[in-house]
Amino acid sequence: MLETSQQFYLIAAFVVVLGLTIFGFFMREGVATSNIYQKGVKLYQEKDYTGAESAFRNVLSRHPSNDMVHLLLGDVLMQQDKLEEAIAEFREVIRRAPKNVDAYLRLGNALVKQDKLAEAIASVEKARDLFKAQRNPQKANQIDQLLQQMIAQ
Structure with a gap:
């Protein structure tokens, strides 16, 4: 032993x-x-x-759980006109990381391509609000300009 x-x-x-x-x-x-x-x-x-x-x-x-890969996959899907799948990827990131500005901007872009302007504007406004909360007025102003263009359409 x-x-x-x-x-x-x-x-x-x-x-x-x-x-x-x-x-x-x-x-x-x-x-x-x-x-x-x-x-x-x-x-x-x-x-x-x-x-x-x-x-x-x-x-x-x-x-x-890799948010960056979800965003890139959404971008790839958009390039292939698989908008519903892309939107699902962006929404998944938003669900898990509600302060991810890129997800709101990409979602807004996808919704514009689907002619869902009101939803797109709401998503981009959320991105702007997040930039304001992050004390990034320059980015918030850029988003305001984008919103003005979207509203003018």
Whole structure:
């Protein structure tokens, strides 16, 4: 039978090996996800929207809470005229991060493309209000100018 100190060292060694194994898994997963994300961005820049959509969906299957990828997926979907799906992505970001200005602006843009001007204006107004709350009057003024153009339509 092993002495108590030997048992302690075996347990400690096991815990260290287990911890390193788990760390290695997450490192490998993070690198793989990062590579897929970079591929999606590159495909988007090359205007391969179908490929970019696939890459971004792959990233989201691994990390569904990544708001930036939801926004990029929404952009890709808009480029493919999949407006309902894009709107769903933007609304998902807003639901989870209600102070995400980019989500409101992108949602407004998608709603304009659907000829839902009143909803688009409300979304852009929310973005403006968030900029004001963030004490960013320059951005709020830019949004006011955009709103004036939208209202004039």
